[in-house]
Amino acid sequence: MNKQLAFSDIKAFIFDVDGVLTDGTMLCFANGEQVRAFNIKDGFAIRHAIKKGYVIAIISGRKEEGVYKRLQSLDVQHIYLGVDNKDEVFQAFLQEQNLRPEQVAYMGDDVPDIAVMQQCGLAACPADAATDVLDICHYVSESLGGKGAVRDLIEMIMKTHSKW
Known part of the structure; x- marks a missing residue:
């Protein structure tokens, strides 16, 4: 893949939560509380991308206050949790941000x-x-x-744009 060409139009990143921002592990306590671990390096990359003008969005099927608070702490403005149809949210996000899918x-x-x-x-x-x-x-x-995949993607794209 020609990374420079593939990454040249990217203006926004969208991430799932479980299995992407986390390793997919969920700790469940007797009181019903559910806890996930987020990678600090991924968090740094998200904040850095926002500061450099990229739009960051999160679309996740699960909805939990702890996840929402973590994303807010990273200055993510577009947080969609509890989503049943990710495609509908994706289309609305594109319209709201005046973006094309290839961006x-x-x-x-x-x-x-x-x-999506x-x-x-x-x-x-x-x-x-x-x-x-993996196939697509x-x-x-x-x-x-949950172990740096988000950082890897953001850093690679930002470096091709000379913004890292």
Whole structure:
């Protein structure tokens, strides 16, 4: 893949949460609380991209306050949690941000992400994504979900734009 060409139009990143920003592990406590771990390097890259003018969005099927607060702490403005139809949210996001699909890099890890990944300019996934996702991706990070895959994608694209 010619990375310079593939990454040249990217103006926005969209990420799934479970399996992308986290490793997919969920700790469940007796009181019903559910906890996930986020990678600090991924968080740095997200904030850095926002500061450099990229639009960051999160689209996830699950909805939990802890995840929302973590994303807010990273200055993410476009947070869509509890989403049943990621494609509908993707289309609305494109309209709201006046973007074309080819200007978006989307990182997902499982079947619910495929419809959006097939439309965006750059479909990416962590190394441990589901086989169906690995088969359609333009870019597979060497990093695992929740272990720097988000940082890898953001850094690579920003470096091609000389913005890192």
